[in-house]
Amino acid sequence: MRVTFQELILRLERFWSEKGCLIVQPYHSEVGAGTFNPATFLRALGPEPWKVAYVEPSRRPGDGRYGEHPNRLQHFHQFQVLLKPSPLDIQDLYLESLRAIGTDPARHDIRFVEDDWESPTLGAWGLGWQVWLDGLEISQFTYFQQVGGFDCRPVSGELTYGLERIAMYLQGVESVFDLEWAEGVSYGEIAKRAEWEWSTYYFERADVEFHRNLFDRYEEEGWALLGIDRSEGRSKERRLAEPLRALVLPAYDCAVKCSHHFNVLDARGALSLTERQRYVARVRHLARAVCEVYLAQREALGFPLLHSTGPGRG
């Protein structure tokens, strides 16, 4: 049976649900990857166990090609799995999931090729691989070592499936727009016009001042919600008097928004190299502060997930 795009998602959700993951829904703000979803980014911090899987529609303005390129899109889908702590048989689980979506690893050339991951905007990094299926990179596999500048203890294992690529492979099509989303419905019908519109927007029409302004406003709001004067910078000694009063999640949203508006400005070619670095540093700065307050909050709450069981946890 031909695996449609939506069938692929359903199979991955079922598989990981059976492995004890919470299935959550995509985030509602523009993100460049599933890692930005707080279900990964924030949950990877601290000692609490966590298992989660979800689809993440991801935006990379700079990758737009007006719908003319067979596999570069400004908007695509990742299937994201976060397992914390990373199970010792995580590679086997991953290979089992490939069987679940209809690929027999024994017939193909599957390789785990070094690919370390670093997100300068999130102050996060990890070590891992890109997974090759007959030379095609179908997944990213990362052991988080640090998030927001904080050591990950325990370490989370993050699996990211490139859904379009895998579907193209499974369906044997050369262009993403020829994918069958559902029986009789092509990916192109759903997304092609959008690719053109968004590419045109990001590369030609996006109002630079508008996005610069939004960046500044979100940044300001983010710091205000954390109750931190950003000029303090990141100091280990900073006392967070009442972490439970801080609004960490809205503040994090602000950081995510900043990151998005930065991506738009970058795609628009509006940033010089030095300016670019400064913008990246500003987002990282805010994201780190969010992590710090988030950790303090969880601690103040007594790390509740340490004491509960069920899907998504232990």
Next chain:
Amino acid sequence: MKHTLLIEIGVEELPVSFVFLAIQEMPLAVKEALHRLRLDHGQIHAMGTPRRLAIIVKEVAESQRDLEEEVIGPPKSAAFDAKGEPTRAAHGFAQKHGKTTSDLYVIRNERGEYVALRRVEKGRKAIEVLPEVVYAAARIAFPKSMRWSSLDFYFGRPIQWLVALLGDEVIDVTLAERKAEAWSRGHRFLAQDRVWIGHAENYVDALRRAHVIVDVEERRRLLKQELEAKAQALGLFAEEDPELIDANVMLVEKPHVLIGHFDELFLSLPEEVIVSVMRGHQRYIPLREAKSGKLAPRYAIVANTAGDPEEITRGNDRVLRARLKDARFFVEEDLKVPLRARVQELSGIVFHSQLGSMLDKVHRMGELAQSFVENSQVRELAALTKVDLLTLIVREFPELHGVMGRHYARAQGESNEEAQAIFEHCLPRTASDLVPRSASGAALALADRLDTLVGCLGIGLLPTGSADPFALRRAAIGAIRIALEGPIDWDLRRSFDAAYAIYSRQGWKLDDSEAVWKRFEEFLRGRLKSHLSESSPSDIVVACLSAWPSTSIRDFLLRVQALSKMRSTGELDSLGVVYRRAHHIVEDARKAFQANGVNPALFKEEAEWMLYKSFADVEDAISASLQHKNYEEALSLVGLKLYPALDRFFAEVFVMVDDHVLRNNRLKLLSRIVEVLGQIAHFHLIGR
């Protein structure tokens, strides 16, 4: 009885460089640990694949050697009383080591006399102490180590299993919560999960049966054989590319070579682009037509599994096609804007925050290049050398910098010479790379490197140890090689002054010019020495370097060549001996006389006269050689005339006579010879 030791650390796929590193480091660590544990052993052999690091040690002793050591106790004076009876201190000392005072004896060391005893520690069984060796093997300093799960253990990638056998006995040891067993694991997809090893000697064969070739050399041999056979069958060949072969060797547990194919239409892209696309992301091996040497629309895939070869090849073909399409898209996009129209954009690329942007740099390069070549266009050309850094294709494949500059320049109607100079400004990129052949290319390449060197050294960025983030060593070697092998010589001091002055005119603040010159001179001399020492005797290089006044690089080379030639006739080393003698005498007496004014009237011996006259004969030739760089000629004259006279002088004349007038006159003569000859090379360093 001696046994073979096997340690295998099973891992999740390690990066290529980590496996190579581990194979280098593990044997050293294991050897050191065995030595420390007093375990005799035979050969050590390290092996590895992405999924395992293994070490086999032959003929490991069954037990540790006994440790016999001398333990030093209290001073003799405290150990024996006036009557020579052992004191309480002596009893205590002996008792502590399970001995009696009758076992004590007296030793004398630099601090005085002490009592001592010999103690023997019985060696333990090897199997009991070998866990130490396993830990040592696992203590590899990977460039990046990681933690995983809830463990507090660092390694290159998570450890999955451990085999540790002495003969057929399992060593009781645990690493990252994995207890050693006699079971390994085979190929991830082609073998049963668990593979019985049982005995250390069985290891390599047991794995071979499980589709794993654990020995790196064997794997490389297999890969190359299969690659050659498959390429040859199609009338193709693969260029030597050890780095690419190594990468492939370390990406598989057993190589399976498949031949893929791409559309000939892509061959309209520059060959370098296609090669970069294949090598860079996918580690594919480019194939060329045996007859023409041209790139063929085929390539080799080194797969880790036999699986379904057609399916695997089809998949890889599709990947390469998409990547080539991407590259073609990049090239087409890049071609839409002429290089000339993009020069100003270079201001967006930072060269260094204290040294300005790439735009600043190309301006400096243009000015500096003009001092190397009579070509008014070189200035304009300099601006074009770096523009390809802005293009999509070079951003994707940085190694194409220069190659694409040339390609785009040609496509946009720049002349062939100009396009070639744009490319050549990158040369030499590696130690084995060619140097520029055209004068403009060489001038630009030199200007680029000297600008980087003077700028970086000017703000104190010196390479330290293995860290050389601005690749200053490579820049220096490149500049030297351009003078030695290329069309343009340059002068150390003058070029430095020019480059420094250009920085100042542009308004960049470098450290004080003499301080920077010192750094620059020392750095370049160091590189010059190591570079020339690769092809010439190092004593000759040192002797010439020591006399060379930091001027023209080729001048230095000519000196080295002249001395090397002299060595081939044996004359150099004889000259070295007498020169050293003269140098020694003069140096010793340095303060006692004034160097000027040898007075022939004071000569007493014929040998003095002879020396004086032969020196007069060659002195002008030596001075002229410093002007005209015909060192070989001057030195052959020295060999012919001065050397025999000097030799005879030392045989017949005693310099340090009591008569100080006579003595000083002789010293003056020697001093003059040392000084004049020493302008070519410091011959006293010959043979040192």
